[in-house]
Amino acid sequence: MFGYGKMSACAVASMSALAEVYPRGETLSSQQIAESRNLSQPLVAKVMTGLSQHGFVLGTRGPGGGYKLARDPATITVFDVVEIFEGHRDTSACPFGPGWCGVGEPCPLHDTLAAMSESAAQTLRDLTFDSFIEHPKRPPEPA
Numbered sequence: 001m002f003g004y005g006k007m008s009a010c011a012v013a014s015m016s017a018l019a020e021v022y023p024r025g026e027t028l029s030s031q032q033i034a035e036s037r038n039l040s041q042p043l044v045a046k047v048m049t050g051l052s053q054h055g056f057v058l059g060t061r062g063p064g065g066g067y068k069l070a071r072d073p074a075t076i077t078v079f080d081v082v083e084i085f086e087g088h089r090d091t092s093a094c095p096f097g098p099g100w101c102g103v104g105e106p107c108p109l110h111d112t113l114a115a116m117s118e119s120a121a122q123t124l125r126d127l128t129f130d131s132f133i134e135h136p137k138r139p140p141e142p143a
Contacts, residue, residue, distance in 0.1 A: 007085040011047045013037040015081055018057065019073040019129040027066030047085075054084050073129035082124055 017033045030048055034041040048067055051057045056076060057067045069076070094101040094110070101110050 008082045010039055010043050011081050011085055012078055013039060014044055014047055015129055016132040018069045019132040022069050022073050023133060027068045029066040050084055076129045077125050078127045079124035
């Protein structure tokens with residue numbers, strides 16, 4: 001089933017932080033990204049390495065260095081980013097265990113789970129990082 005874990009969640013959060021500052025041409029350090037999204041700096045640094053290797057971010061070393069998006073956030077989908085960290089997952093895992101789906105008749109949940117997985121994946125394909133540009137960083141405080 002299509003979903004995403006800790007690395008992908010960190011990557012999406014990090015990319016959203018970079019998308020927010022993209023119109024101003026700013027760079028953010030892994031520490032700044034971590035602080036803005038309440039994430040671990042070592043995890044952000046690890047994720048940034050993967051995103052850089054896949055051409056989504058550009059990194060500059062040294063004082064005043066940091067990361068920025070490699071291209072317009074309107075051209076990068078959330079699915080693109082999640083796929084980097086989750087593409088290896090076995091999406092055919094059956095909740096009934098090995099020996100059901102793919103061997104004979106599919107399990108009773110197969111079609112439902114496959115449809116849910118495809119729906120989730122399509123939603124992530126439709127969502128681009130430009131939606132984070134003018135979005136507030138934190139929800140408004142309750143009145």
